Structures are given as structure tokens and as C-alpha cells.
Amino acid sequence: MTNDPGGAVPTISDVARAAGVSPSTVSYVLSGRRPISAQTRARVQAAIAELGFHPHAGARALASSRTNVLALVVPLRVDVNVPVIMQFVTAVVTAARAHNHDVLLLTKDEGTAGLERVAHSTMVDALIVMDVERDDLRLPALRGLRQPSVLIGLPDGAPGITCVDLDFAGAGAQALRHLHGHGHRQVALVGPSPAVYQRGTGYAGRFLSGFTEVSAELSLRTVAHPCEPSAAGVRDCLARIDADLPGATALVVHNEEALLPLLADLRADGRRVPQDLSVVAVCPRDVAVGMPVRLTSVDIPAHEVGTMAVEAAMGLLDGRSVAETTLLPPTLVERDSCGRPGAGSEISSSHC
Amino acid sequence: MTNDPGGAVPTISDVARAAGVSPSTVSYVLSGRRPISAQTRARVQAAIAELGFHPHAGARALASSRTNVLALVVPLRVDVNVPVIMQFVTAVVTAARAHNHDVLLLTKDEGTAGLERVAHSTMVDALIVMDVERDDLRLPALRGLRQPSVLIGLPDGAPGITCVDLDFAGAGAQALRHLHGHGHRQVALVGPSPAVYQRGTGYAGRFLSGFTEVSAELSLRTVAHPCEPSAAGVRDCLARIDADLPGATALVVHNEEALLPLLADLRADGRRVPQDLSVVAVCPRDVAVGMPVRLTSVDIPAHEVGTMAVEAAMGLLDGRSVAETTLLPPTLVERDSCGRPGAGSEISSSHC
DNA sequence: TTGAAAGCGATACCAA
DNA sequence: TTGGTATCGCTTTCAA
Numbered sequence: 001m002t003n004d005p006g007g008a009v010p011t012i013s014d015v016a017r018a019a020g021v022s023p024s025t026v027s028y029v030l031s032g033r034r035p036i037s038a039q040t041r042a043r044v045q046a047a048i049a050e051l052g053f054h055p056h057a058g059a060r061a062l063a064s065s066r067t068n069v070l071a072l073v074v075p076l077r078v079d080v081n082v083p084v085i086m087q088f089v090t091a092v093v094t095a096a097r098a099h100n101h102d103v104l105l106l107t108k109d110e111g112t113a114g115l116e117r118v119a120h121s122t123m124v125d126a127l128i129v130m131d132v133e134r135d136d137l138r139l140p141a142l143r144g145l146r147q148p149s150v151l152i153g154l155p156d157g158a159p160g161i162t163c164v165d166l167d168f169a170g171a172g173a174q175a176l177r178h179l180h181g182h183g184h185r186q187v188a189l190v191g192p193s194p195a196v197y198q199r200g201t202g203y204a205g206r207f208l209s210g211f212t213e214v215s216a217e218l219s220l221r222t223v224a225h226p227c228e229p230s231a232a233g234v235r236d237c238l239a240r241i242d243a244d245l246p247g248a249t250a251l252v253v254h255n256e257e258a259l260l261p262l263l264a265d266l267r268a269d270g271r272r273v274p275q276d277l278s279v280v281a282v283c284p285r286d287v288a289v290g291m292p293v294r295l296t297s298v299d300i301p302a303h304e305v306g307t308m309a310v311e312a313a314m315g316l317l318d319g320r321s322v323a324e325t326t327l328l329p330p331t332l333v334e335r336d337s338c339g340r341p342g343a344g345s346e347i348s349s350s351h352c
Numbered sequence: 353m354t355n356d357p358g359g360a361v362p363t364i365s366d367v368a369r370a371a372g373v374s375p376s377t378v379s380y381v382l383s384g385r386r387p388i389s390a391q392t393r394a395r396v397q398a399a400i401a402e403l404g405f406h407p408h409a410g411a412r413a414l415a416s417s418r419t420n421v422l423a424l425v426v427p428l429r430v431d432v433n434v435p436v437i438m439q440f441v442t443a444v445v446t447a448a449r450a451h452n453h454d455v456l457l458l459t460k461d462e463g464t465a466g467l468e469r470v471a472h473s474t475m476v477d478a479l480i481v482m483d484v485e486r487d488d489l490r491l492p493a494l495r496g497l498r499q500p501s502v503l504i505g506l507p508d509g510a511p512g513i514t515c516v517d518l519d520f521a522g523a524g525a526q527a528l529r530h531l532h533g534h535g536h537r538q539v540a541l542v543g544p545s546p547a548v549y550q551r552g553t554g555y556a557g558r559f560l561s562g563f564t565e566v567s568a569e570l571s572l573r574t575v576a577h578p579c580e581p582s583a584a585g586v587r588d589c590l591a592r593i594d595a596d597l598p599g600a601t602a603l604v605v606h607n608e609e610a611l612l613p614l615l616a617d618l619r620a621d622g623r624r625v626p627q628d629l630s631v632v633a634v635c636p637r638d639v640a641v642g643m644p645v646r647l648t649s650v651d652i653p654a655h656e657v658g659t660m661a662v663e664a665a666m667g668l669l670d671g672r673s674v675a676e677t678t679l680l681p682p683t684l685v686e687r688d689s690c691g692r693p694g695a696g697s698e699i700s701s702s703h704c
Numbered sequence: 705t706t707g708a709a710a711g712c713g714a715t716a717c718c719a720a
Numbered sequence: 721t722t723g724g725t726a727t728c729g730c731t732t733t734c735a736a
Contacts, residue, residue: 009498011729022707027731037705054472058413059729062712067410069456069475076442082435090428093459102475104421105457107445120406123421123454146361231644261644264616292583292613363713374723379715386716389721411713414728 010051019047030055061122070101070313071124073115075108075131081256084302087284088130088152091306099314101125112141119145126313128152132163134200148316150309154202154325162316164309164326168203171298171330172210175252175280178296178332180218183340184250184278187215188241189224190262192255193233197226207254207282221245229257234265249341250278256287256300263292274339285333294335301328362403371399382407413474420453422665423476425467427460427483433608436654439636440482440504443658451666453477464493471497478665480504484515486552500668502661506554506677514668516661516678520555523650523682524562527604527632530648530684532570535692536602536630539567540593541576542614544607545585549578559606559634573597581609586617601693602630608639608652615644626691637685646687653680 016023029044061067132153215222227237281297288297315322368375381396484505567574579589633649640649667674
């Protein structure tokens with residue numbers, strides 16, 4: 001690596017001259033878009049290394065109409081689960097890099113204008129949009145862009161845009177089925193914060209509907225309450241559950257941030273998990289594992305979803321056909337927070 | 353806004369033709385780099401709106417050697433405080449947008465190669481690097497780039513690169529002085545996880561040294577222990593403190609993730625905050641406020657730091673002179689977690 | 705297997 | 721106050 005600080009930045013022509021070939025040959029060595037003899041390739045590559053040549057991204061974008069950049073729109077609200085968002089972001093950046101793309105970060109609060117700005121100015125090849133609401137105002141704008149987009153989430157109706165998400169209805173169903181299989185007949189759902197429902201974020205409702213359907217199908221007694229993710233909010237929510245369904249033997253918690261205060265609250269109340277109350281959480285693995293009690297959980301596969309979103313975007317860019325909607329099947333992992341109702345302290349973990 | 357989907361994307365020449373002026377005039381209307389008569393300007397702007405023209409970012413970058421993009425390098429480790437990172441990111445993106453820049457997201461684990469890739473290919477005008485270690489391997493690489501960079505953090509020695517950070521030594525001093533002012537003479541520091549110290553992240557040591565200096569200066573009895581941010585880690589840490597400094601009447605907690613388990617642990621032990629034990633936290637405001645007890649805290653001003661980092665980068669790009677090191681003074685905010693030692697339940701919040 | 709040269713779409717210098 | 725145009729650095733078609 002011969003760095004030449006102070007010297008001018010080498011261009012493709014400099015490389016061509018040094019290698020004794022034409023600029024186009026250098027370009028083709030770089031892109032592999034046409035066969036090059038081994039010797040020529042070697043000479044060019046030597047010259048590239050020698051000069052420390054790096055193609056100019058802007059020039060490339062101009063000539064090829066490809067930026068190798070993906071836009072990622074993230075929510076920066078505080079009531080949204082920050083660690084989960086970070087997992088999506090990590091997954092997207094990592095997957096994008098694996099496809100030789102970089103990631104331009106947009107915030108949701110720039111709204112439609114932000115999307116159009118980066119798309120119209122050709123800063124990106126495709127867009128990935130997180131935190132999509134059921135009737136998201138940005139959808140029409142996205143449809144109008146020349147670049148393809150991929151949603152993380154599932155809006156109402158046929159969005160006409162590629163969507164990737166966890167099958168939250170399936171997740172709700174699976175959580176409840178699991179508890180039913182362990183003998184529970186009265187189960188309460190601790191949902192996301194009211195703000196999430198009000199915002200019209202789809203996953204909350206989809207999870208609830210899966211939960212509700214299974215409840216009906218299996219003739220269970222269930223209640224569902226949203227929950228503010230704070231010590232006070234959790235206390236409220238538990239009180240309401242005790243009032244509405246005093247015989248509840250299990251909780252499904254679809255609210256990552258409420259988990260810690262909730263477990264603390266139960267403990268302070270002398271209600272042991274899982275001896276007195278079973279808990280199934282819906283959250284990323286590492287959150288479930290990091291709790292005071294290792295929680296049986298339905299995984300939120302942020303990494304997979306993020307990766308699939310990028311794969312879908314790449315597929316669209318390459319002209320491959322891509323399923324409009326991809327719902328990842330839920331995965332429930334047994335850990336230590338779920339026993340049989342009324343098992344008291346004599347819980348046999350082999351049964352759960 | 354007359355959208356013309358399906359029609360070709362308009363270029364600056366199309367606008368020029370429509371407005372009856374030359375392309376350069378359109379460019380100057382856009383950039384404001386030379387005086388334009390009001391009528392011409394109006395005609396051009398009308399044409400721009402009419403055609404829905406947006407300058408091509410790549411073409412612009414090529415012609416002007418300015419991308420209007422900032423690289424932001426974020427750590428995606430799990431042991432790092434995710435919400436705090438998100439606050440930095442938010443601040444940087446917001447500030448960058450205020451200066452008409454976008455943000456390209458790089459992960460720390462791409463290391464030196466990632467920095468050089470985006471810099472050499474001229475994808476960005478400047479770089480902002482988070483989570484800088486005391487003797488960070490990336491510093492030499494950053495110094496070799498044509499683009500300026502700004503560090504969030506403070507490496508050892510004279511880095512030769514602009515740095516922005518909270519004055520952690522001052523923060524440690526302030527936390528301890530505050531407790532001393534309220535009568536505490538035996539104070540324990542609950543530090544970040546051992547991993548943070550081992551990684552050589554500077555802020556942990558700087559905080560500790562400020563704490564230690566004040567301890568000596570005021571002849572206090574203090575101990576300091578790192579703390580794994582988990583239920584078990586917190587238990588361990590508290591046990592060690594009880595062993596080493598049984599008379600401790602106050603805790604300084606420089607470990608955001610340990611706060612919740614720590615408070616739960618104290619509560620379970622029947623030790624009330626602040627009646628039996630005072631606590632000063634070091635964390636962002638909203639974290640302090642969101643705890644079961646509203647914590648007196650030294651703020652981690654992620655927003656200010658992120659904003660200042662962007663301002664510094666803009667200053668460097670504009671050729672303004674920028675201080676090599678900017679340490680933001682700490683701010684302690686009184687809330688409800690700090691009383692006089694031995695005050696028991698008769699705490700008078702007016703005194704604290 | 706390689707080369708020549710015409711763009712890509714802006715900016716900014718040199719003229720008028 | 722405005723216009724003409726060379727230039728930025730690369731890709732890709734057309735030719736050989």
C-alpha cells in the first residue's frame with residue numbers, strides 16, 4: 001500500500017496509464033463485466049494497489065445510475081423500543097454491507113419529505129422503512145418514487161410495496177397455545193403502551209387478534225390490557241388484570257420495556273414466576289435471557305427481518321421477483337418462566 | 353407540484369430551457385453563489401417547481417467535491433448502552449440535517465477499513481466517530497484521510513483530531529461533592545461493567561479519577577467497583593461494597609443499565625432510597641426521571657455532544673478554526689434520590 | 705480481448 | 721446580471 005498523502009487523488013485514467021491499458025479496461029477489471037486476460041488483470045490490479053486508487057462514488061453514481069447506498073428510515077421516538085430498533089439497524093447495515101451497499105440514515109420525523117429528498121436526488125438505490133403504521137401516510141409517496149422500497153411492518157390492505165415482518169398474529173396464537181398446552185385456562189395479555197395502539201402500528205393489533213382467535217377457539221378466559229412501560233404503568237395494568245380476571249394463572253407480555261418492572265412488581269407482591277404465575281414474553285432472545293428469570297418467549301427476530309428486508313431490496317434492484325409480503329413464522333423458546341397452573345413450588349421444569 | 357411519473361427525470365438543462373436561461377444561471381439560483389435578478393430567479397424557481405427538478409447528488413458531488421453527507425461510526429456492541437447511543441445518533445442526524453447534510457451509518461466493527469472505504473471513495477465530507485477508546489487504533493487512519501473527523505470521546509495524549517465529550521472527570525467530582533455537601537462521608541461508586549474498563553474506553557477512568565480526587569481532597573471514605581449490568585452483577589457489586597465499606601450512606605452509579613436492577617435489589621433488601629441510602633446516577637435525564645425513584649443525576653448530554661460534534665465538523669469543512677478538544681461541563685440535577693445520611697424516614701426534600 | 709469516445713448532470717471559471 | 725463551456729471521474733456502447 002503506497003500511500004501518497006499530499007499527492008493528487010488518483011483517477012481511473014492514472015491507473016490505466018500506469019498499467020498501460022485504457023480506462024475502460026480498468027473499469028471492466030473493477031466491475032468484472034467483461035472477460036479480461038489474466039495478465040492484464042494482474043497489471044491493472046497492481047497499478048490500483050500501487051496508486052491506492054478508489055473509485056469516486058459520485059462519478060460512479062453519475063455514470064451508472066447506481067449509488068450502492070440504501071436509505072433506512074428509523075423511528076427515533078422514545079416510546080419505541082430502542083434496543084429492538086438498534087437490532088434492526090444492525091441487521092440492515094450488516095446485510096447491506098454484505099451486498100456492497102452502505103446505509104443512509106433517515107429519521108421518521110422527516111416524514112415524506114425526507115424520502116422524496118433522498119430518492120429524487122438519487123442518493124440511494126432503494127429504501128427500507130421501519131415502524132410502518134397501518135395506514136401510513138408515507139406509502140403513497142413511496143409508490144411514487146423511482147426507487148423500490150421495502151417496509152418493515154405490514155400496513156392495512158394491499159400496500160403495493162414489499163413488506164417483511166414477523167407474523168405477529170401467529171406469535172399471539174402460539175404464545176396462548178403454549179400456555180393452554182400447559183394447562184392454563186385463564187390468561188391475561190399485557191400489551192404495548194396505549195401510544196402504540198393509537199399510532200396505528202399494526203403489530204399490536206395483529207398480535208392481539210391471533211391471541212383472541214385462539215382464545216375463542218380453545219374457549220379460554222382471557223383479557224388484554226395495554227401497558228405503559230413504567231413502574232406505575234405496570235402496577236396499573238396488573239391491578240386491572242387482577243380485577244378483570246382474578247383467576248389468571250399466566251401472563252403473555254407483549255411489551256419488552258414493561259418486563260423488568262413487571263417482574264419486579266410480581267416479586268414484591270410475593271408472586272413467584274413460574275410457581276404462582278407463568279409468563280410468556282414477546283421479545284428478542286437476549287432480552288428474554290437477560291431477565292432475572294429466564295423467560296419463555298416468542299422471539300422477535302429483528303436480525304432476520306432486517307436481513308430479509310435487505311435481501312428483498314436487492315432482489316428488486318436486480319429485477320428478481322420478490323414476494324410482496326413475507327411474514328416470518330414465530331418461534332417460541334422454552335425457558336424458566338412457565339409452569340402448570342397451581343403447581344406451587346413443586347414445579348418440574350422438565351414439563352415446561 | 354406537477355409530477356410527471358414515467359417521464360424522464362428532468363435535469364438542470366431542462367429547467368434552463370423551460371426558464372429561458374442558461375444552466376449556469378439555474379445552478380446559481382440554486383446555490384445563491386452569485387446575484388440573480390428577481391425576475392430571473394422567479395422564472396427559474398417556477399420552472400424547477402413545474403418540472404419537479406431535483407439536482408442529482410452524484411453529479412453534484414463530482415462537480416463540486418462536496419457530498420453533503422457525514423459518516424457516523426456507531427458501536428453496535430450489546431454491552432454498550434443502547435439508548436444513549438440512540439440519543440447520540442438522533443442528535444447527530446438532526447444537527448446534520450440542520451446543516452443540509454445526510455448521515456451515512458457505519459458500524460464500528462468495520463474498523464479502519466470502513467472509514468477508509470467511505471473516505472477514499474469520496475462518499476462523505478467528514479466523519480464523526482463514536483465510542484473512541486483511549487488508544488484507538490483508528491486514529492492513525494483518520495489522520496490519514498482527506499476528510500476531517502470529529503471524535504465523540506477523548507483518547508489519550510494529543511489526538512490531533514477534534515474531540516467532543518462530556519467532562520467525565522468533572523462529573524465524577526461533582527457527584528461526590530454534591531453528596532459531601534449533604535453530609536455523606538462514606539460513598540461507594542458503582543462503575544460501568546468490567547468490559548468497559550478493559551476495552552480502554554476513556555470515560556470510565558476519567559469519571560473515576562474525578563471521583564477519586566475529590567475523595568482525597570475532602571478526606572472521604574470511598575470505594576469503587578465495576579458492575580456487570582444484570583441482576584446477578586448488581587447483587588455481587590452491592591455485596592462487595594457492603595464488605596469493603598459497610599458504613600456507606602450513598603452510592604454514585606455510573607452505569608445506566610445497572611440502575612433498575614440496583615434499585616430493585618435495594619428495595620427487596622428493605623433499603624429505602626433516599627431514606628436509608630442516597631443515590632446519584634450518571635445518565636441521561638429521561639432515564640433518571642423514568643426510574644421508580646426519580647434520581648438525582650449528573651446528566652449525560654448526548655444531544656449536546658452530538659450536536660457539537662456536527663457543529664465542529666461543519667466548522668472544519670468551512671475552514672473555521674475549531675477547538676481541538678471540547679469538554680462539556682457536567683450538570684447535576686436534584687431529584688428525589690438523595691438525602692442526608694441517617695435521616696431515616698424524616699427526609700425533608702427541601703434540603704436536597 | 706481490448707480501446708476510443710460519448711455521455712452521465714451538475715459546478716464554476718472565463719467572457720460578455 | 722447572465723451565458724457558454726470545460727471539467728469532475730467513471731461506465732458503457734460501438735468498433736476493432
